[in-house]
Amino acid sequence: MYKLVIEGGHKLAGEVSISGAKNSALPIMAASILIEDDVIIDNVPNLEDVKTLSQLLDKLGKKVEFSNNRMVISTVSEEEFEAPYEITKKIRASIAVLGPLLAKRRKAKVSFPGGCAIGPRPVDLHIKGIRVLGASVKIEHGYIIAEAQRLTGGLVNMLGINGTSVVATENIMMAATLAEGTTVIDNAAMEPEVVDLANFLIKCGAKIKGHGTNTIIVEGVKKLKGCEYKIIPDRIETGTFILAGMMTNGEILIKDCEPNHLTEPIRVFKEMGADIQITSKNTISVKGKEKYEPANVTTLPYPYFPTDLQAQLMAVLTKAKGISVITEKIFQNRFMHAYEMNRLGADITIDGTLAVIKGVEKLYGAPVMASDLRGGAGLIIALLGAEGTGELLRVYHVDRGYEKIEEKLSKLGGKVKRERTNLI
Structure with missing residues (x-):
């Protein structure tokens, strides 16, 4: 200590x-699950949360190379879909792998996340959102278990009892990039980090409009490609x-x-x-x-x-x-x-x-x-x-x-x- x-x-x-922004780096790292090609991210801060999410990506079949604030993420395997408690307990942003896993690998098993002890930060909006996109979801033994053969677009309202949610907005936006049809996210978070993630996804071939406003529209595509991107x-x-x-x-x-x-x-x-x-x-x-x-x-x-x-x-x-x-x-x-x-x-x-x-x-x-x-x-x-x-x-x-x-x-x-x- x-x-x-x-x-x-x-x-x-x-x-x-x-x-670089931690709250941009983490969801963009999670978004690499959507992409089989190599992803290069510049301006990544060397932080404990970044190291923890790198460990999680490694567990999920990604190879992460990181030096001098430059990260290269490549794909080794796409078989794994479980984000275990021993990693997710350390970092709140681990929930961000839920949408990408579901969209790309059709199944996700994600332990409830940890992070700062600053009061309840429920995952209800994440679950509601992926259900709207057609996923079946159950909660068992501290895990969110979700499945969907193919996600389909829908209208997702991000307004919960505590207002909107940044990470839930990001999760649904990521999942929607590979869904069939159009997804509309109402009451979306407008934070710059949400915009940064959207810009990264667009550079990878996603079709997204309205990021930075409270209504984000995502038209699903069949596949995303790798890119090089510098975070804010x-x-x-x-x-x-x-x-x-x-x-x-x-x-x-x-x-x-x-x-x-x-x-x-x-x-x-x-x-x-x-x-x-x-x-x-x-x-x-x-x-x-x-x-x-x-x-x-x-x-x-x-x-x-x-x-x-x-x-x-x-x-x-x-x-x-x-x-x-x-x-x-x-x-x-x-x-x-x-x-x-x-x-x-x-x-x-x-x-x-x-x-x-x-x-x-x-x-x-x-x-x-x-x-x-x-x-x-x-x-x-x-x-x-x-x-x-x-x-x-x-x-x-x-x-x-x-x-x-x-x-x-x-x-x-x-x-x-x-x-x-x-x-x-």
């Missing part, structure tokens, strides 16, 4: 390059570094990013008083300040404020001038980091889906524990802005979604080092 030891109080300054920059990593710069009153230039994917967060950060400029198509400059205005933010699906930046924003708001409110509309139980921030001296009160943050003068370094990926990122930002030295335990959560986090922060002048620990 590892921990991050962080000495707070140092301004971040310099340049940082953003990695990670907007959540970009937002995380913006907030890290803000927290430390820093001055940083963020390169290789996509500012258009962060329109709403950047608006919020500017209203708080940060000096953020889009200096070119792929760069953002950030100039922090000592104190920020409070904010009232609600997390919602794209293009609104993303739940995946909620914890990082909360860290900055702990030292804002007044009282801020964050309403979490996407996931239940996604405020676990707040209790750890209070250990650093923050004043945060949780009431159901509301977090009330009263700004304090100082935070103080202390040992804290990550309970999930983005909560861990929020705690890193809090420790960067704290007085003295603190530690982040369970850093493996952060490693699932951030490539070389301590190296990038250290290059900007942060005092961050990784050390072994016997603590879990």
Whole structure:
């Protein structure tokens, strides 16, 4: 096990390059199951989740070669259709192999997925969608077992009790590429990563329209071909570094990013008083300040404020001038980091889906524990802005979604080092 030891109080300054989007890489990797030819994916981040999904693809008859952020996926066998629990328990995105397996191999047996412990994220929309496309589905011993001799197009409504679903939208879109006829996905997720997956599939020969809107239309084809594709920059990593710069009153230039994917967060950060400029198509400059205005933010699906930046924003708001409110509309139980921030001296009160943050003068370094990926990122930002030295335990959560986090922060002048620990 590892921990991050962080000495707070140092301004971040310099340049940082953003990695490829984890939430694009994973579904695009899963989509390779649809394709017999070689698939080459560029700008793939070197993350634990990517390694785990590579293991799953290997189990499913794919050969994955990965070096220098370039991945080549080839086909060894198309016989296997089971995604076992020992792999899927580690990663939520493992459910994304359901649609491709069903469409290409006519059968799928996928264990219920794992990943971050941030409340229930049911698979009901995935199951509903593939049933509309003609699959028979049953749940046995923790597995989703689905079969279909040939999927057929249909009207799939992605609206569930918790709103739409990004991964379910992706799963049905992938399955529909090889279905007979036309599939219409209503209330589809509009996230940039969904668009990225659609663009990849189109390059492989799929017929898809409407991606980026809430209605996606897929006309099935008989076969997809291999291609080479570069995935988009990670907007959540970009937002995380913006907030890290803000927290430390820093001055940083963020390169290789996509500012258009962060329109709403950047608006919020500017209203708080940060000096953020889009200096070119792929760069953002950030100039922090000592104190920020409070904010009232609600997390919602794209293009609104993303739940995946909620914890990082909360860290900055702990030292804002007044009282801020964050309403979490996407996931239940996604405020676990707040209790750890209070250990650093923050004043945060949780009431159901509301977090009330009263700004304090100082935070103080202390040992804290990550309970999930983005909560861990929020705690890193809090420790960067704290007085003295603190530690982040369970850093493996952060490693699932951030490539070389301590190296990038250290290059900007942060005092961050990784050390072994016997603590879990």
